[in-house]
Amino acid sequence: MENNRPYQFQVNMKGMIELLSEHIYSSPTVFIRELLQNGMDAVTVRKGIDEHHKGRINIIFEGDTLIFQDNGIGLTTEDVHQFLSVIGQSSKRGDLADKDLIGRFGIGLLSCLVVSETIVVESRALVQSSSVKWIGHADGTYNVEVIDQLPEIGTRVILQAKKEWRSLFKKSAIKENILFYGSALPIEVNLIEGGKTEQILDGNPVWLNSESTKEELLAYGKELFKTHFLDAFQLHSQTGELQGVAYIIPNKVNSTASKEHKIFLKRMYLSDQAKNLLPEWTSFVRCVINSNALQPTASREALMNNAVLQETKKELTQCFKDYLKLLSMTNLHLLEKIISIHHMFIKSLAASDAEIINLFEDYLPFETNRGTLSFGEIKENFNQIYYTPSLDDFRQIRRIAGSQKKLVINAAYSYETELIEKIKQNNSVLFIEKIYPNDILEEFEEAEDTNQTIEKFIFKADKVLKKNYCKAEVKRFDPIDTTAIYIADEKALASKNIKSLSQTNNPFAATLQHFKQQEDNMPVLCFNQQNDLVEKLLNIDDEELFEALVNVLYVQALMLGGYTINKKEMDTFNHALYQFVVLGMSSFLPKI
Numbered sequence: 046m047e048n049n050r051p052y053q054f055q056v057n058m059k060g061m062i063e064l065l066s067e068h069i070y071s072s073p074t075v076f077i078r079e080l081l082q083n084g085m086d087a088v089t090v091r092k093g094i095d096e097h098h099k100g101r102i103n104i105i106f107e108g109d110t111l112i113f114q115d116n117g118i119g120l121t122t123e124d125v126h127q128f129l130s131v132i133g134q135s136s137k138r139g140d141l142a143d144k145d146l147i148g149r150f151g152i153g154l155l156s157c158l159v160v161s162e163t164i165v166v167e168s169r170a171l172v173q174s175s176s177v178k179w180i181g182h183a184d185g186t187y188n189v190e191v192i193d194q195l196p197e198i199g200t201r202v203i204l205q206a207k208k209e210w211r212s213l214f215k216k217s218a219i220k221e222n223i224l225f226y227g228s229a230l231p232i233e234v235n236l237i238e239g240g241k242t243e244q245i246l247d248g249n250p251v252w253l254n255s256e257s258t259k260e261e262l263l264a265y266g267k268e269l270f271k272t273h274f275l276d277a278f279q280l281h282s283q284t285g286e287l288q289g290v291a292y293i294i295p296n297k298v299n300s301t302a303s304k305e306h307k308i309f310l311k312r313m314y315l316s317d318q319a320k321n322l323l324p325e326w327t328s329f330v331r332c333v334i335n336s337n338a339l340q341p342t343a344s345r346e347a348l349m350n351n352a353v354l355q356e357t358k359k360e361l362t363q364c365f366k367d368y369l370k371l372l373s374m375t376n377l378h379l380l381e382k383i384i385s386i387h388h389m390f391i392k393s394l395a396a397s398d399a400e401i402i403n404l405f406e407d408y409l410p411f412e413t414n415r416g417t418l419s420f421g422e423i424k425e426n427f428n429q430i431y432y433t434p435s436l437d438d439f440r441q442i443r444r445i446a447g448s449q450k451k452l453v454i455n456a457a458y459s460y461e462t463e464l465i466e467k468i469k470q471n472n473s474v475l476f477i478e479k480i481y482p483n484d485i486l487e488e489f490e491e492a493e494d495t496n497q498t499i500e501k502f503i504f505k506a507d508k509v510l511k512k513n514y515c516k517a518e519v520k521r522f523d524p525i526d527t528t529a530i531y532i533a534d535e536k537a538l539a540s541k542n543i544k545s546l547s548q549t550n551n552p553f554a555a556t557l558q559h560f561k562q563q564e565d566n567m568p569v570l571c572f573n574q575q576n577d578l579v580e581k582l583l584n585i586d587d588e589e590l591f592e593a594l595v596n597v598l599y600v601q602a603l604m605l606g607g608y609t610i611n612k613k614e615m616d617t618f619n620h621a622l623y624q625f626v627v628l629g630m631s632s633f634l635p636k637i
């Protein structure tokens with residue numbers, strides 16, 4: 046029945062090439078990678094039959110024509126019909142292919158049509174007496190013919206540069222791209238032009254040679270990444286069949302900067318990113334890595350996220366830990382240098398790894414109210430260690446706690462609170478506590494209130510400060526030249542912000558009013574009874590002068606604490622200064 050007749054999918058080659066060049070491959074140069082990879086695979090298959098066979102790829106330049114020639118297994122006429130002529134068909138499937146061959150999708154050769162109108166393949170197979178020529182056209186047609194026997198076993202792929210891609214076919218451009226994609230390949234690669242041969246790869250890269258010395262590895266890293274690295278160490282993973290080198294970057298790294306590595310799969314370049322393989326905390330190194338077991342995505346530009354990758358990631362983490370451990374035993378000076386530059390990343394590793402905390406906690410630097418100190422120094426010099434997970438709180442406490450001889454760590458950076466809590470678990474004998482600004486207030490000495498002066502003062506000051514959503518307290522504390530300090534924890538500051546927003550023309554004002562503001566959350570202006578000016582203020586009767594002074598001390602305390610001052614507070618401050626001027630002038634004016 047006509048209606049039930051199965052139809053064959055048709056492939057629109059033009060669309061297919063567009064798809065490859067514009068969506069799947071990020072650069073037209075990938076045809077170089079694909080040809081290198083096919084040559085390498087053909088040699089690997091031939092080596093499977095004759096292990097002594099010495100593989101080689103020659104790239105011959107003849108004007109706008111480029112010939113990629115390998116001495117691999119070659120293609121029979123049948124192979125040509127079966128593999129070259131069917132898109133998505135690959136000879137590289139099955140256990141052996143999965144293990145040793147790079148190609149797998151059966152689309153790589155098509156990338157040549159991005160830069161050349163036709164692909165000509167001439168091949169002499171190891172197992173066939175005649176040679177074959179296949180011509181594939183961009184419109185999806187192809188021709189096959191038997192040709193005179195080629196002089197050697199292997200395959201030649203001949204491309205004719207499209208006008209717009211002529212520059213890519215130049216020797217210098219091909220050389221650059223061969224080194225970019227194929228520098229890890231275990232095969233000799235030669236460039237031949239005008240009868241002259243230049244060997245550009247000898248098939249034995251320094252970084253994959255376990256006998257290479259550290260000096261050789263560092264020299265290679267310098268050439269590859271154009272950086273004089275602090276140190277280098279080797280990476281291994283059994284699961285990922287992975288080998289590589291990690292180079293320590295000599296300067297501070299921004300965690301959001303792009304992390305450039307060189308990742309190879311089966312010795313063929315894959316990507317300079319290894320997002321799912323190398324965790325964020327490895328940002329202090331640049332790696333050159335080859336894996337034979339990880340799988341690429343179809344574009345061959347990223348790694349597939351599978352169980353092998355997850356296991357490999359764990360084994361790589363172990364390499365980093367082993368390296369740091371070894372340094373702690375063999376080169377403490379270098380370890381300290383690395384930690385001083387890259388502590389953010391080492392801390393993040395430590396936060397998730399008890400073993401690293403045990404080994405390195407003493408070396409880790411922290412920002413404290415006494416400057417940056419290593420945890421070892423903190424432990425040695427302070428019996429009581431406090432930390433605060435909020436930067437605002439730290440800024441406040443830093444000033445007050447200094448005079449209280451307290452050591453406070455700023456644990457507001459990512460992972461720091463987690464890390465300090467783990468250090469605390471590790472060191473049960475140490476006193477390590479979280480601290481809030483209000484805790485400091487509670488530790489101040491109570492004010493001396495003989496004639497209920499303080500009580501009256503607080504009542505009057507509260508009336509003034511209420512306008513700025515603040516309440517008054519009086520205590521005795523050091524340093525005595527500090528008149529008052531403003532204390533507001535995160536909650537109090539949030540309540541203050543809601544209050545000030547709901548008083549403006551904010552469209553959400555009505556909603557904000559519904560947030561219940563608890564008096565406990567109100568910021569506090571704590572006056573210092575030990576201070577002379579405050580002592581006088583406690584006894585001032587003149588209401589105008591009292592209000593002006595309280596307002597000036599309020600804004601001054603805000604400034605000292607590093608808080609932002611809103612418009613209303615600035616107006617209050619200006620008004621208070623104006624009141625002072627008027628009051629001051631009044632004593633010079635003639636009495637009527």
Ligand SMILES: Nc1ncnc2c1ncn2[C@@H]1O[C@H](COP(=O)(O)OP(=O)(O)OP(=O)(O)O)[C@@H](O)[C@H]1O
Pocket residue numbers: 079082083084087115117118119120128129134135136137147148149150151152153154155200
């Ligand atoms: N130089 C070569 N020598 C021998 N066979 C080759 C050569 N180049 C290509 N082939 C054959 O052509 C097939 C298709 O090649 P193509 O590059 O399109 O895909 P692939 O290498 O199988 O997979 P991938 O798309 O992942 O590169 C290969 O599977 C292989 O059988």
